[in-house]
Amino acid sequence: MTLQQEIVGNAMQMVVVNLKPGQTVYCEAGKFLFKTANVTMETRLGGPSSGGQRQGQGQQGGGGMGGMLRQAMGTAMQVGQRYLAGESLAFQYFTSQGGDGTVGFAGVLPGEMRALELTGSRAWFAEKDAFVAAESTVEFGIAFQGGRTGMSGGEGFILEKFTGHGTVIICGAGNFIDLDPADFGGRIEVDTGCVVAFEEGIQYGVQRVGGLNRQGIMNAVFGGEGLSLATLEGQGRVILQSLTIEGLANALKKAQGGDKQGPTGGLFSTHAG
Numbered sequence: 299m300t301l302q303q304e305i306v307g308n309a310m311q312m313v314v315v316n317l318k319p320g321q322t323v324y325c326e327a328g329k330f331l332f333k334t335a336n337v338t339m340e341t342r343l344g345g346p347s348s349g350g351q352r353q354g355q356g357q358q359g360g361g362g363m364g365g366m367l368r369q370a371m372g373t374a375m376q377v378g379q380r381y382l383a384g385e386s387l388a389f390q391y392f393t394s395q396g397g398d399g400t401v402g403f404a405g406v407l408p409g410e411m412r413a414l415e416l417t418g419s420r421a422w423f424a425e426k427d428a429f430v431a432a433e434s435t436v437e438f439g440i441a442f443q444g445g446r447t448g449m450s451g452g453e454g455f456i457l458e459k460f461t462g463h464g465t466v467i468i469c470g471a472g473n474f475i476d477l478d479p480a481d482f483g484g485r486i487e488v489d490t491g492c493v494v495a496f497e498e499g500i501q502y503g504v505q506r507v508g509g510l511n512r513q514g515i516m517n518a519v520f521g522g523e524g525l526s527l528a529t530l531e532g533q534g535r536v537i538l539q540s541l542t543i544e545g546l547a548n549a550l551k552k553a554q555g556g557d558k559q560g561p562t563g564g565l566f567s568t569h570a571g
Contacts, residue, residue, distance in 0.1 A: 301433045301465035303413055311411045312404040313430065313467050317394035323401060325431035327386040331402035340391045346437050391434070403431045405469030407546065412474060412537060414466050414495070424458045424468050424495035433464035470494040472541025480533035490528045491542030497534035505529050
């Protein structure tokens, strides 16, 4: 069943979801905005990948104490992953009872929202905190990039992963632009904080900005990008945001009289309050 939703607003968008009787949508704790009285709300530690349909299958196949133990271990592992990733530990589930219901969700930063339709053929990856809400048929997971990519990439070490069928709604800061690396010779290089989401099949990596030479040092110190850029290669959909969380934080600091970037920005950024 396709999720009926409408994204409204401009500078800080929100999404209004219409639920059919018995239809369930879940969100990350803190993203709920409003609901009609006939929509029930339940908070759970487990997401759909350790509960929902899989949970029901596990109970049918094994049942008893063994099934309960496997379910508890799966939930604990999922919660542990989200804790390590700095994500919310709980999800809120909304189900319409006795007729159509309405639920509203909002992000936490000024910016856009986007509804992604999963068909089961490709997963989607998104930056931390991009997730807003999804149908119960969409599974939420954590993807650890690991290795050299994660150690040098900062923002790219931990990603949210969405699989299954149905609609998932994500948000970001500023305005969105959709790109396909295949339209630009197969590769684009992006500020690491500007990557919102990309389809499975896109190769994500991190590269150093220049070498350890005069120009490389100038890029790092005065360019404001630090030492690394994200690289996206292949063919598929990529969503970028025009505003980074760090950039927003720096602007607010500067407005309050403390320039977090300092006169040189980038490598020599200051963090004075």
